[in-house]
Amino acid sequence: MSSANVRRYIHSEGREIIKKVIEFCDEEEITGKLKIPIxxxxxxxxxxTGKSEKE
Known part of the structure; x- marks a missing residue:
């Protein structure tokens, strides 16, 4: 099997981070303004991501 055909699985922590990023972006879109300056x-x-700046 070539490396192009290998499926990559996203584990629960990764899925949770992706969910948080999507929610963050959705909230900014709904409100029409940035939560934190660019x-x-x-x-x-x-x-x-729901992580601290030091992580």
């Missing part, structure tokens, strides 16, 4: 990249990423 210049605060690390803070935005931490908020979107």
């Amino acid at each position: 210049q605060n990249v690390t803070k935005r990423a931490a908020e979107a």
